[in-house]
Amino acid sequence: MRVALLGCGNVGAEVVRLMHEQAADLAARVGAPLELAGVAVRRPGRDRGPLPVDPALFTTDALSLIKADDVDIVVEVVGGIEPARGWLVEALRSGKSVVTANKALLAEDGGSLHDAAVEGGVDLYYEAAVAGAIPLLRPLRESLHGDRITRVTGIVNGTTNYILSAMDATGAGFGDALDQATELGYAEPDPTADVEGFDAAAKAAILASLAFHTRVGAADVYREGITEVSAANVASAKEMGCTIKLLCIATRGPGADGTEAVTVRVHPAMIPRSHPLASVGDAFNAVFVEAEAAGQLMFYGRGAGGAPTASAVLGDVVAVARNRLAGTRAASESTYAHLPIRPMGEVLTRYHISLDVADRAGVLAAVAGVFARHDVSIATVRQSGRADEAVLVIVTHVAPDAALAATVEELRGLDVVRSIASVLRVEGG
Template identity: 60%
Template sequence: MTSGPSDTVRPIGVAVLGMGNVGTEVVRILRDHAVDLHSRVGAPVVLRGIAVRNVEIDRGVPAELLTADAEALVARDDVDIVVEVIGGIDPPRELILAALNASKSVVTANKALLADYTGELAEAAERNRADLYFEAAVAGAIPVVRPLMQSLAGDQVDRVVGIVNGTTNFILSAMDDTGADYADMLGEATRLGYAEADPTADVQGYDAAAKAAILASLAFHTRVTAADVYREGISKVTADDLATARALQCTVKLLAICERVVDPEGKERISVRVYPALVPREHPLASVNGAFNAVVVEAANAGRLMFYGQGAGGAPTASAVMGDLVMAARNKFYGGRGPGESTYAKLPIAPMGDTPTRYLVNLHVEDRSGVLSRVAAEFAAHEVSISTVRQEGAGEGARLIVVTHLAKESALAETVAALAEIEDVIAVNSVLRMEGTEE
């Protein structure tokens, strides 16, 4: 006969800040799996309190656990770990700093806060010998933060590229499947609950940019903020763009791309960017559809690794939170600490204008002789090499679809501006970057 875990050791006290979808699931797991958590940690993990805005709402937990005073809850002597799932910048920033300054460990899913204030929070954690965990801040249940911080700590990461926003991936996947336009699929995403009432953070790329900043910081040992990330959203992607992509055996995905690049003097820099891009159908990210996320990591020795799964939702995100919570609790019990921020490399951020990418340029042109040569001349004048070009349609619907070799962003921008001035070019319909293709 085996005995259960001892009840004589000091419990690890947990405070949960916020009880939305994620917070509700965290509380449920803490209460329903208390015995298992005790065994995994070595000490009882006890929920001390839950900070909410309105304590009068029935949330299915004992009323004595609820409080509207988050500051007092964080300050309690019997709280060892603070789980922040409120979201936003304030008051989470002040609450997390208060916890860290009191040598309490923090688990957070707050990508917006981390993207701008990781340095401040990490320094407070280091100064007070506390843990700061944030696996749930990037890609929900997908374990990508810990592999970058620990599993690949002895390797050199060269590139991280991923689909890290479920709302935009659902919209683009649906546009690809149905041929519908952006507005219709945004409406469908809203109806199904994938998009917020105000979808700006998702569809304009702010959410993905915050996650890209976190991934780049971890991958390249350099402090990167959301302001360092070049960002474009998906609101200008059209059904015609998806049709063109299909004709090229590609699809369109909103990608977060973090990579090492070398400047003309041979010095390393990092490029961090978010934008919709054409991806070949055979690329592993092309088959990531619906609200799922995936991150591909390329390292010098490990090669290509892919992490795939649920990128959002209460239960999946709570799974990542609980993984961090168990780690923090074990450290409290055994007297250790998790890895802290690593910024020794201090690599500069490459300007977007210097970033080489392939492009697809869709032009509405006059259907007459000499158009192609005049268009090609402008590409050549700005040192943008053409890979392929073809004409679609005729008469008033004539289009030229130009695919380039690698070219700098600045050179392509100059080319597009010049094309718009050609009399034979009625309009530059769209410009999309291409990723995951050969040069």
């Protein structure tokens, strides 16, 4: 089975290394040897260290490599939307099975890839696109096909999880924790995709699509990053017996009108320390799946890095190679449900709100009146004060996010409220 590799960075180099080191085992598992047909890169002459590949296999002409008659499988680890989309659509339509780790492309336009795979009668596999080496997507796509998944909650970005874990452990602020993550290589020089939630949102879209048999794109995902999470937020969470995590949360169920729909969101949230996701530290990933018959399932492991991602890529290569040898293909994309996407305002959640207020009579009544006007019930109130200032920490009961947001907006204009120190959602209680 001839494999064309697009990209030879950290992941691509690990794919080459593993194909070489495990050649005999991979051949036995597939039923035929895996051969590298070529490697498309931008700079063929770049020093890539002692890589076990013939330099003559490097090319800058990805399209010609893809179109080669002797190529069976195309592996894409370049990333980004273009030119990767054009390459993969061409490969699929021309009858080449595709393995990709490109979460951004799958979330942006996965439908085009799936349609091209059907047109070409070939496989499209992408286990490595979410949570690295953790076997997650295939269980959602295959193992749980006999069940009904109702909720997927996950920590799917190692960089942000490292930052928030460091803030929780040391009391550091966001900036200091980010600097530490950068020094250790967990954060990119430009960490925007991670800390603003774009990376997690792309993965959330992929998870929701598989879990709920509905096409979900990145634009359908409500997204907030962690840049506004402060050391004070983390300390307040500790006082409540909680920790703060950047969560992707995808749910399926009826709304207030009884119509079933899907909600998908990514944002920081407080979760109880008793929750299984609370103990996931460092740069690890974990995904918590809830299904009607199977109950609660947890998937945990390293969600990034060259070797873990390459492991998932090669697992997919073995699967599609077996299918080609057998003259078959995996089941196509399952989108039969066609469920609508419910807006964030209709999502039921809880808020943790910290207010700087004047310390005088009538303040609590005025604040409580705002909550009552928006039909938001208060669960707990904690007050601390000094001189003529006070801090009110309020945790609500469950309410629609739109009502909670409107409550916060009215509080901003209240005379007795000097500022809103923080607003965080509370999940998992």
